[in-house]
Amino acid sequence: MLRGNDLATAKKNCQSFWDKEWIGRPFLCVTAPKDDYNPAEMSYDNTYVRRMADAEKGDYTSSPTEYARYIRNIVHYGEAMPFYNADLCPDQCGVFFGGTLVGQPGTTTSWCYSIAEEAAALDLTLDPNNPTYRHMTEGFRKAAEIANGDFFVSVPDYHSNMDTLSALLNPANLCFELMDHPDDVMAALEKVNSYYNEIYENFYRAGNMEELGTVGWQPVYCSGRSAMVQCDFSCMISPDDARKYVVPSIELEVSHLDHCCYHYDGKQALGHLDDILAIQGIDAVQWVPGDGEPRTIEWMDLLKKIQKAGKSVWIYDWTAEEILADRELDPRLTVFSLSLPSQSEAEAFMKKMEQKY
Amino acid sequence: MARFEEMSLLLQKGKAKDLAAMVQEALANGTPAKDILNESLVVGMGAVGERFKKNEVFVPEVLIAARAMNMALNVLKPALAESGVEPVGTALICTVKGDLHDIGKNLVKMMIEGTGIRVIDLGVDCAPETIVAAIKEHNADIVCLSALLTTTMISQKDTIEAIKAAGLRDKVKVMVGGAPVTQAFADEIGADAYTSDAASAAERARAFFA
Numbered sequence A: 001m002l003r004g005n006d007l008a009t010a011k012k013n014c015q016s017f018w019d020k021e022w023i024g025r026p027f028l029c030v031t032a033p034k035d036d037y038n039p040a041e042m043s044y045d046n047t048y049v050r051r052m053a054d055a056e057k058g059d060y061t062s063s064p065t066e067y068a069r070y071i072r073n074i075v076h077y078g079e080a081m082p083f084y085n086a087d088l089c090p091d092q093c094g095v096f097f098g099g100t101l102v103g104q105p106g107t108t109t110s111w112c113y114s115i116a117e118e119a120a121a122l123d124l125t126l127d128p129n130n131p132t133y134r135h136m137t138e139g140f141r142k143a144a145e146i147a148n149g150d151f152f153v154s155v156p157d158y159h160s161n162m163d164t165l166s167a168l169l170n171p172a173n174l175c176f177e178l179m180d181h182p183d184d185v186m187a188a189l190e191k192v193n194s195y196y197n198e199i200y201e202n203f204y205r206a207g208n209m210e211e212l213g214t215v216g217w218q219p220v221y222c223s224g225r226s227a228m229v230q231c232d233f234s235c236m237i238s239p240d241d242a243r244k245y246v247v248p249s250i251e252l253e254v255s256h257l258d259h260c261c262y263h264y265d266g267k268q269a270l271g272h273l274d275d276i277l278a279i280q281g282i283d284a285v286q287w288v289p290g291d292g293e294p295r296t297i298e299w300m301d302l303l304k305k306i307q308k309a310g311k312s313v314w315i316y317d318w319t320a321e322e323i324l325a326d327r328e329l330d331p332r333l334t335v336f337s338l339s340l341p342s343q344s345e346a347e348a349f350m351k352k353m354e355q356k357y
Numbered sequence B: 001m002a003r004f005e006e007m008s009l010l011l012q013k014g015k016a017k018d019l020a021a022m023v024q025e026a027l028a029n030g031t032p033a034k035d036i037l038n039e040s041l042v043v044g045m046g047a048v049g050e051r052f053k054k055n056e057v058f059v060p061e062v063l064i065a066a067r068a069m070n071m072a073l074n075v076l077k078p079a080l081a082e083s084g085v086e087p088v089g090t091a092l093i094c095t096v097k098g099d100l101h102d103i104g105k106n107l108v109k110m111m112i113e114g115t116g117i118r119v120i121d122l123g124v125d126c127a128p129e130t131i132v133a134a135i136k137e138h139n140a141d142i143v144c145l146s147a148l149l150t151t152t153m154i155s156q157k158d159t160i161e162a163i164k165a166a167g168l169r170d171k172v173k174v175m176v177g178g179a180p181v182t183q184a185f186a187d188e189i190g191a192d193a194y195t196s197d198a199a200s201a202a203e204r205a206r207a208f209f210a
């Protein structure tokens, strides 16, 4: 593992994160370029559109090979782990169920085109021969081979449950369906949810996570099964509907995982906070206020409320100075991600953090 | 007697077919189209907007109310035209270039329509040139630009620049909105108005004609 020779300590600390044990400082995922980094290896095209184009050509190796070169130039501190993202689209579950995968020309991203207007019109059988499912599985396998234990293949960002239906119908149609045909939506959701474990296990095996453990979109290493759980569509609906459709889906996913973090996206979804915090199996929450909104540091009351509910918070957008100065968050229940411009700054930061506590 | 309140409630509940039938019946009974529009549809949509603002109803509820409003307007349109009810003005609305998010834009459109302004919807991914041409073609009074991505907010600025370059800036009021847009950004790019939700957008648009 390119993690360095303190890998065992890092893994132990990560377990403490999940067990909510004090390690003498908050949990830190800090990275920086090595002092002697090779500039030629740093600019690596890490986009969905690139991986999609490669996969269509049957090339599953160029991107992870470039990543393998790139990541040699990065040092990891604290609980940070090197991981490669092999996803092909944010709404990949939608694509697995027949949605059309489209790369947006001129941009770096791709997404899933809707294929029907009504939930009843969807055929929600998972076809293992679905081209994207196959490409991605192969991509995970090849990436894991190339990694050869030096880095992880990231747990996918599934966009499962209602987000899958939202991708397949488009969010406005799913809204109409919730009002017009709630039973069809529920039946479709149950069908989609029934595949969560199968899809999870597929990539768990393909990405060699059984052997190495899991990390990635969810930032703290877990020796067993972990993932980010979420429902972005929840920003559209009432707390009643969230309780009916979203909460049970998340509970089902959580029950398959050893540990997980909830990706909480957008102020519009805050009406569901209490319901999300009441879900036992959620260990941590990543709060994403959204653009145009103040940064997470301005949401101290919310962050504290999450901690008060016994969940950790993942903070990804504070500066080193802000992290060093913080006295408000419970450090036992906080993980900070930070990338710094140089090895010396990262080392100085780590030292200051050790001294602070 | 026209059942304005009942119609307003049907609209608020999104009962499109029942509403359209009742509008039809009211027209047949000789209720002026203008009264149906103002006393039930505009009132109903206004109530939905208020409740949405207060988080009492959510996007699905607003979407079905908007759909009901649309259906009722289609029934009313011939009668409105016949009775010579003129819209107070014309607004163009679109999502800017590079951006495909249209749920918010559609809500804003319905709410503005609910105030008696004619709204022409140019759809999504709308280039500045298209918007400029449409301002001329429809002799628009207001242009509403929606953007949901940080990367496309800049298209709101580009559109305002294009409107200026075409010599039309004094002729139209420009409103901007969408989740990442702020009042500060609106000021910076020289927009005439920004609001954070659809109900306030409609109030603001209507105020331009006060």
Ligand code: B12
Binding pocket: A090, A091, A104, A109, A110, A111, A112, A167, A170, A171, A172, A232, A233, A235, A236, A265, A266, A267, A268, A288, A290, A291, B059, B098, B099, B100, B101, B102, B103, B104, B105, B107, B108, B144, B145, B146, B147, B148, B149, B150, B151, B175, B176, B177, B178, B179, B180, B193, B194, B195, B196, B197, B198, B199, B201
């Ligand atoms: C639905 C959705 C989609 C749908 C859009 C379907 C559709 N037909 O609209 C789909 C799946 C297609 C989609 C695609 C993408 N999306 Co999107 N999407 C969303 C989501 C979940 C909800 C947006 C929404 O409809 N909200 C509900 C409506 C009612 O709210 P609203 O639009 O803000 O409108 C209100 C106000 O803003 C205001 N308003 C709106 N317009 C106007 C105009 C004027 C003039 C005024 C006065 C007021 C006003 O009134 C409205 C009603 O009150 C948000 C997440 C979120 N939490 O917001 C992400 C989000 C907007 N998307 C995002 C991204 C990144 C994307 C993609 C790039 C992702 C991808 N690769 O798939 C693509 C881009 C596609 C493109 N080129 O546009 C990001 C944007 C980040 C950023 N700020 O740059 C968000 C915030 C999610 C996230 N956190 O990452 N998305």
